[in-house]
Amino acid sequence: MTIEIVGLSKIYQSRGKIIQAVDNLSLSVGSSTVLSFLGPNGAGKTTTIKMICGLITPTAGRICLNGFDLARQPRKALGQIGVVLEGARNLYWRLSAWDNLLYFGRLRGQSTKKIKERAEHLLRELGLWERRHDLTDTFSRGMQQKIAIASALITDPPIVLLDEPTLGLDVEAARMLEAWVTKLAHEEGKAVLLTTHQLDMAERVSDRVAIIQKGHLLANDPVSDLLDLSQHPTYTVTVEGSYTADSFPWLKDLAVTAEGPDMTTISGIADEQRLYDLLPRLQNAKMPLLSATRDQPALEEIFLQFLNKDRNKAPFESKPS
């Protein structure tokens, strides 16, 4: 595994209070994988990321980065990662994009020749080659974030940690970054660990999702497995012909949409029993059935289910990973 975390804990002591920020967290991320680390504010996501990159000393536990133990071989372990932290610029605004990449590459011990080759490759890929000598404070927020991520990738590390990478970006810039993150993992074989509050984005880019609350890991599963865990699946039926709910009182609590003269969609069927009640009525009304499908739940719904279960102290049922 490229990132391997075993029994990681962090306890802060402040003014007599003990705060368990991360509690016995074990997690692994393999190469060619995007793992989204989700949780509400204060759940321990950023603390975990900062422990992985050596900015916070864990109270207990072990972190291995590409086979190097962070506590015992910090230089080699840190050489395996590129990091963009939340909220920070991570760049010198009074340096050009080119000079920023050169500075951070040299800071990480890379030779100037290699840095220049890599910087050119990254800037061309990001469409910023023509503006490489412009000061980064003249760039848009999206362009600055691209340069920040490029500087994290300047040494071509096998592990990339991104804390809220799309925060404050417009839709177009965010989508571009999403595509880039996916490419880093699936085409370049990197292990990407990212945190985000944008669950739709996490659903689009992630191979796995880990959910954390109050420092506890609640789930760590492939996205498809998590979506299957939905406790309240809804169903949608399509029938041939054009209908409205007004003609059939038993359809009034459902969303009935005529998709044209040949097809009507009936959605919002709350559970399996309601579906079974509905099907004979459709048959009696001579509505030819085209399909009956279980709706794919959004990751957001699953995420909230996990948080609520944890708050109510009920055991949750994540599949063993």
Next chain:
Amino acid sequence: MDLGISPIFSAMVNEARKSIRIMASYKINFLFGMVAIAISFLGISYVVGGGKPNPDVMASMLVGYLLWYYVTMIVDDMGATLIDEARAGTLEQMFISPNPIGFTFVGRVLGHLFLSSIQLLFVGGILIWSLKLPFQWSLDAIPVAMIALFGLFGFGFMLGGVSLIFKQVTSMLWVISNGLLFLNGSLVPAEQFPTWLLLIARILPSTIGISVLRSMLLNRLTISDVWNNGSLPLLLLHSTAYLVVGWLMLQWCIGYVKRHGTLGHY
């Protein structure tokens, strides 16, 4: 065994390059900064000289003033700039580097020292030449100046550590850098202070360095003379103590902010 020379040298070159680029983007500020150094010196000389600046007194003051300026640059670099970098997230990137952060800090101070030296030598040279100040140039003064500067490094490391932990230190740094102008013998030789103040002044960074450099550059003493009269061994001991204590303090403060997770909190 890796003694860290290569990473320190690389960090020094990297930091110097970065600073030159940033300086270039603020060229007007930089140029007026040098003019301000010269004007401040002339103004202080005028006030201290009671309106009639004397070249001998001005030469004595210039040694102290330039060394004090190094102090303010180190205070600024390890205080205000470090805090700005923490806010910007670039400090955290330094900590994430595979190079030990201590080496990066040493390289950073050396890089900035190099640039500050060019700036101060330029301004100092123009002042000495234009005011015809009676300096006795001696190559012996270079190693002595280096020893004095190493002590200032240690002081810088202390301030860096304090800034990492306490964050809101801008006012404190202002008091330190301006207080030192009056207490380290920059304006008036510390030997003229009352005994109790002289004792305090001698503990402060740069006081002994200024005194030894003055005796070499103005009173024609050689390096053997200052060694034999005990002032150079005292400077060596003083600078070593500052360097060792400053380094240990910085390491402890880095450990503290990592344990408390407060490196990026501002």
